[in-house]
Amino acid sequence: MSKKTLITGGCGFIGSHIVEFFHSQNHDIKVLDKYNHSNSLGWLDNYKFRNDIEFCMGDIRDYDFVKSSANNSRNIIHLAALIGIPYSYISPLAYLKTNIEGTYNILQASKNLTYINDIIVTSTSEVYGSGKIFPMTEDHSLNAQSPYSATKISADSISLSFYRSYDLPITILRPFNNYGPRQSNRAIIPTIISQFFNENKYIEVGNINTTRDFTYVSDTVSAFFKILGKKKYGEIFNVSSGFDISIEEVIKKVSKIVRIEKKIKKIKNRIRPSKSEVTRLLGDSKKFIKLTKWSPKINFDDGLTKTIDWIKSSKINLKNSSRYIV
Ligand SMILES: NC(=O)c1ccc[n+]([C@@H]2O[C@H](COP(=O)([O-])OP(=O)(O)OC[C@H]3O[C@@H](n4cnc5c(N)ncnc54)[C@H](O)[C@@H]3O)[C@@H](O)[C@H]2O)c1
Structure with missing residues (x-):
C-alpha cells in the first residue's frame, strides 16, 4: 500500500483547502478530524473527490486513535486545533488538551514510523504577542497573551524537543492571520x-x-506544499504577506x-x-521565501x-x- 499524506484538521478552513490542492497534485491523502454523530466531513462534505480520501474520524486527544491513524503516513501536516482566542479565555483546559496533548500524540505516534519524510506542525503568529520589532522574524520574542497562544507556544516547543531528542523530521510553519472562503x-x-x-x-x-498581517488561504496552502521535501528539520518559518x-x-x-x-x-x-x-x-517571511521562492499571489x-x-x-x-x- 502506498504511503499517504496525513492532514489533521483536514475538514476545517485551511485544512480543506490543503486537502483539495494536495489531491490535485496527486498526493494520496488521509484526513484526521473530529468525529461527529452526523458523520459530517466539514468542508469536505461536498468535495468531488472525497471518495479518493481516507477519513479517520475520531479525536486528536485520543492517543490510540492517533497512533492507528498515523500509520502508513509519508508526510504529516498537523493543523487540528482549537483556534478561537475568546473561547480560550473560557475553556483553557480544552485548548491545552487539544493543542498540546493533540500535538504530543501526533509526535509520539510518529516516533516508530521510520518511513516518515516530513512532519509539518502549524504554529501561529499569536505566539509572538504584540510585535516589538517590525517586521517580525522567527527570532522575535514569544509572549503568551492568551491561553490559545500559550498552547501553541507549548506545541511548538514540544515539537522542537522531539526533533532534538528523537531526530523526528519536524518543521514548524508559522502562518500569520489567514482569510478566505470557508473561514x-x-x-x-x-x-x-x-x-x-x-x-x-x-x-x-x-x-x-x-x-x-493577512494572507489569503490559497497562498498559505502553497506554503505548506512548498515546505515538503525541503528537510529543514527543527526550524521555524513565518508565512506572512509582509x-x-x-x-x-x-x-x-x-x-x-x-x-x-x-x-x-x-x-x-x-x-x-x-x-x-x-x-x-507584521511578519517577515524572508527566511521562507529564500528557501522556497514562495510569494503571496x-x-x-x-x-x-x-x-x-x-x-x-x-x-x-x-x-x-x-x-x-x-
Ligand atoms: N485561521 C488562521 O488565521 C490561522 C492563522 C495561523 C495559524 N492557524 C492554525 O492553523 C490551523 C488550522 O486552523 P483553521 O483556521 O483551519 O481552523 P479550523 O477550526 O477551521 O480547523 C481546525 C480543525 O481541527 C479540527 N479539530 C479540532 N479539535 C479536534 C479534535 N479534538 N480532534 C480532531 N480534530 C479536531 C476541527 O474539527 C477543524 O476541522 C490551526 O492549528 C491554527 O492554530 C490558523
Missing part, C-alpha cells in the same frame, strides 16, 4: 463582511486600531467593495482584556472580493454574525 464566521474578516449584509445598522467590533492593516481600514475596504455604508460600534465583549490584546502583527483587495463573493453565495447565516472576534 469561520467568528474570525475577524468574515465577521465584518457578514455584518454588512445583516439587518443591523452597525458593524459591531472590538478594538479597531489593532493591525494584522503588510499589515488596521481593523478600521479593513472595514472601510469592505464597505467600499460592497457599496454599503454602516457605522462602526465598539462592543465591550468583543474587546480582549487589555494585557491580552495583540496590538500589531493574491493581493488584499482581490482576496477580500473573493471572500465577499463566497460569503454572499454560500448559505451561511448572515443574520447570525458571531459575537466573538478571533
Whole structure:
C-alpha cells in the first residue's frame, strides 16, 4: 500500500483547502478530524473527490486513535486545533488538551514510523504577542497573551524537543492571520463582511486600531506544499504577506467593495482584556521565501472580493454574525 499524506484538521478552513490542492497534485491523502454523530466531513462534505480520501474520524486527544491513524503516513501536516482566542479565555483546559496533548500524540505516534519524510506542525503568529520589532522574524520574542497562544507556544516547543531528542523530521510553519472562503464566521474578516449584509445598522467590533498581517488561504496552502521535501528539520518559518492593516481600514475596504455604508460600534465583549490584546502583527517571511521562492499571489483587495463573493453565495447565516472576534 502506498504511503499517504496525513492532514489533521483536514475538514476545517485551511485544512480543506490543503486537502483539495494536495489531491490535485496527486498526493494520496488521509484526513484526521473530529468525529461527529452526523458523520459530517466539514468542508469536505461536498468535495468531488472525497471518495479518493481516507477519513479517520475520531479525536486528536485520543492517543490510540492517533497512533492507528498515523500509520502508513509519508508526510504529516498537523493543523487540528482549537483556534478561537475568546473561547480560550473560557475553556483553557480544552485548548491545552487539544493543542498540546493533540500535538504530543501526533509526535509520539510518529516516533516508530521510520518511513516518515516530513512532519509539518502549524504554529501561529499569536505566539509572538504584540510585535516589538517590525517586521517580525522567527527570532522575535514569544509572549503568551492568551491561553490559545500559550498552547501553541507549548506545541511548538514540544515539537522542537522531539526533533532534538528523537531526530523526528519536524518543521514548524508559522502562518500569520489567514482569510478566505470557508473561514469561520467568528474570525475577524468574515465577521465584518457578514455584518454588512445583516439587518443591523452597525458593524459591531472590538478594538479597531489593532493591525494584522493577512494572507489569503490559497497562498498559505502553497506554503505548506512548498515546505515538503525541503528537510529543514527543527526550524521555524513565518508565512506572512509582509503588510499589515488596521481593523478600521479593513472595514472601510469592505464597505467600499460592497457599496454599503454602516457605522462602526465598539462592543465591550468583543474587546480582549487589555494585557491580552495583540496590538500589531507584521511578519517577515524572508527566511521562507529564500528557501522556497514562495510569494503571496493574491493581493488584499482581490482576496477580500473573493471572500465577499463566497460569503454572499454560500448559505451561511448572515443574520447570525458571531459575537466573538478571533
Ligand atoms: N485561521 C488562521 O488565521 C490561522 C492563522 C495561523 C495559524 N492557524 C492554525 O492553523 C490551523 C488550522 O486552523 P483553521 O483556521 O483551519 O481552523 P479550523 O477550526 O477551521 O480547523 C481546525 C480543525 O481541527 C479540527 N479539530 C479540532 N479539535 C479536534 C479534535 N479534538 N480532534 C480532531 N480534530 C479536531 C476541527 O474539527 C477543524 O476541522 C490551526 O492549528 C491554527 O492554530 C490558523
